């Protein structure tokens with residue numbers, strides 16, 4: 001019974017991985033700067049006006065419902081064109097569900113953005129931010145290549 005469950009989990013994992021890689025392939029075709037190790041869940045919204053302005057590092061996971069922007073509508077430049085700007089998210093980050101990353105923000109490596117946060121300013125590497133506007137709630141965190149915390153465990157909490 002346990003073996004059967006394990007097998008079906010492995011099959012699901014293989015399909016999910018193929019789907020994820022295909023999603024990244026499509027995003028790259030549209031001009032987004034994303035990596036094959038980046039995980040972008042199904043209902044993430046990436047700016048459609050300026051795809052080349054979205055940069056997401058290796059192993060970073062973007063949770064469902066997150067929105068990442070690289071243009072502003074109300075700020076106009078030149079011949080009444082919307083303001084385009086580059087938005088960066090580093091490697092090994094976890095951007096939790098329903099967060100919003102505003103245009104032009106630079107998020108470092110190994111950063112956790114808490115669920116539902118609105119990131120309005122640059123975030124240094126190795127920190128947890130949360131809230132609207134997002135504020136640093138924890139520093140010196142360590143993330144691995146699965147965008148998971150290395151210095152938190154169920155037994156010890158944060159260490």
Ligand SMILES: CC(C)(COP(=O)(O)OP(=O)(O)OC[C@H]1O[C@@H](n2cnc3c(N)ncnc32)[C@H](O)[C@@H]1OP(=O)(O)O)[C@@H](O)C(=O)NCCC(=O)NCCS
Pocket residue numbers: 063064096097112113114115116117128129130131132137138
């Ligand atoms: C950010 C997160 C990882 C928790 O980090 P943490 O360092 O353990 O945070 P704590 O629970 O100790 O909370 C610290 C403070 O931040 C606040 N906080 C934590 N997460 C928050 C969030 N998402 N939005 C606003 N405030 C938040 C807490 O209320 C607390 O405030 P207080 O000090 O005034 O009481 C977690 O809250 C989170 O958002 N996880 C994402 C879950 C998710 O998206 N799951 C889907 C997986 S795809």
